[in-house]
Amino acid sequence: MNTLPSSAPSHPTEPVVTRRALLRAAAAAPVLALPALSRAQQAPASTSFVPQVGQQGKDVIWVPTPDALVDRMLRMAQVTPNDFVVDLGAGDGKIAIAAARDFKCRSLGVEYNPDMVGVARRNAEKAGVANLAKFEQGDIFAFDYSAATVVTMYLLPGLNLKLRPTLLKMKPGTRLVTHQFTMGSWEPDDSTTVDGRPGYLWIVPASVGGGWKLATTDARGTSEANASFTQVFQNVTGTVRMSSMEGRMRAVKLSGDRIVFDLMDDRGVLRSYDGRVVGDRIEGSTRAADGATGTFVAQRTGAATPVDAGRD
Ligand SMILES: C[S@@+](CC[C@H](N)C(=O)[O-])C[C@H]1O[C@@H](n2cnc3c(N)ncnc32)[C@H](O)[C@@H]1O
Structure with missing residues (x-):
């Protein structure tokens, strides 16, 4: 025993x-x-x-x-x-x-x-x-x-x-x-x-917190935006600035190195983004609400924020 x-x-x-x-x-x-x-x-x-x-x-x-x-x-x-x-x-x-x-x-x-x-x-x-x-x-x-x-x-x-x-x-x-x-x-x-x-x-979530320059390309052309993610572990929210418009990303989800979110641009076009984070770069595809597909690239513009956001 x-x-x-x-x-x-x-x-x-x-x-x-x-x-x-x-x-x-x-x-x-x-x-x-x-x-x-x-x-x-x-x-x-x-x-x-x-x-x-x-x-x-x-x-x-x-x-x-x-x-x-x-x-x-x-x-x-x-x-x-x-x-x-x-x-x-x-x-x-x-x-x-x-x-x-x-x-x-x-x-x-x-x-x-x-x-x-x-x-x-x-x-x-x-x-x-x-x-x-x-x-x-x-x-x-x-x-x-x-x-x-x-x-x-x-x-x-x-x-x-x-x-x-x-x-x-x-x-x-x-x-x-x-x-x-x-x-x-x-x-x-x-x-x-x-x-x-x-x-x-x-x-383990990728590090995405901080500022990004976001370029989206599809049949409508290429548009640029300043994006910002706020990250606490795998929980992420995002905002975007495009010309005079500022908005919030919808349905942001980070799982490992995969990030998806929805974003309405300054012309009112709503797209879904689906990308992979590799260090200071995110690359992926887009799909507009009318079905038009495209690509996007995001590049970090500043320092990454800590993934744990200083918790515990
Ligand atoms: C609760 S048991 C779990 C054993 C096994 N992982 C399982 O789930 O069946 C924890 C084990 O960790 C070992 N251990 C404790 N401190 C350690 C350390 N600092 N480095 C390596 N092993 C350690 C113990 O000797 C023990 O065998």
């Missing part, structure tokens, strides 16, 4: 309630821990470390995410064989292993505890995915995981917040999925509960 530490180790700034939540999850999860234990017990003497649910970790204890939620988290992120999934704080490796086994993609688990790295590597061997699922000993706050296209986490709210600035600098469109804990005022793009346990998805 697994025993839990009498006091829950965690980040010193974590509220007691989140430590209790993890421990409750640990107490409810002994069955989930059993496969890892029996696998470890069968291992040769040199690799006989037996993980205990609730054991100390550097910044958070080890509690495995239940299989059904692991599957749901990876599906929320729409993992494909082209992805590279990185699990921050990998424990026994089950998320990275599931990504490789069920979604045929490369994966990496970063884990501080070297004994758990050994357990995870052996579990990947047993699952037949050691070629795709790798594990490295490291501290998630020092490790470079910028090549990931999907990042998974079962940490603590304060740890998620501490990681958030780094996560927000990842390539736009990178998917982040967490078990149980959120990202402060950064609202998730999707959420789920599986057997009462919450999972959340965020899509």
Whole structure:
């Protein structure tokens, strides 16, 4: 039977309630821990470390995410064989292993505890995915995981917040999925509960806040405008100035590097814009209300505003 530490180790700034939540999850999860234990017990003497649910970790204890939620988290992120999934704080490796086994993609688990790295590597061997699922000993706050296209986490709210600035600098469109804990005022793009346990998805938004010069070209000719986006995470509003007209963009939606919005020009023509943000440039297509199609290019005119707008 697994025993839990009498006091829950965690980040010193974590509220007691989140430590209790993890421990409750640990107490409810002994069955989930059993496969890892029996696998470890069968291992040769040199690799006989037996993980205990609730054991100390550097910044958070080890509690495995239940299989059904692991599957749901990876599906929320729409993992494909082209992805590279990185699990921050990998424990026994089950998320990275599931990504490789069920979604045929490369994966990496970063884990501080070297004994758990050994357990995870052996579990990947047993699952037949050691070629795709790798594990490295490291501290998630020092490790470079910028090549990931999907990042998974079962940490603590304060740890998620501490990681958030780094996560927000990842390539736009990178998917982040967490078990149980959120990202402060950064609202998730999707959420789920599986057997009462919450999972959340965020899509790293491109940086669009600030001023842009917008050129729109279609059969009516080319028109130029000064546009400005106000951004708080993935939430964006926009305004535009064209000759003597000032107006508001309608239905602005940013998802990763894709931005769409509607805009009425100074001649009263309403167009839908659909573009991709690449650094300081946005390029895409337009469709006027009468069906006429065209293209647009936007170029930054000033400094980008911070994506998190100074929140939290
Ligand atoms: C709650 S468990 C989650 C395990 C796994 N991701 C899952 O969902 O099944 C958190 C894991 O993070 C590890 N950990 C804690 N602090 C860490 C740090 N700074 N760097 C790397 N791993 C860490 C712990 O050892 C533990 O295995």
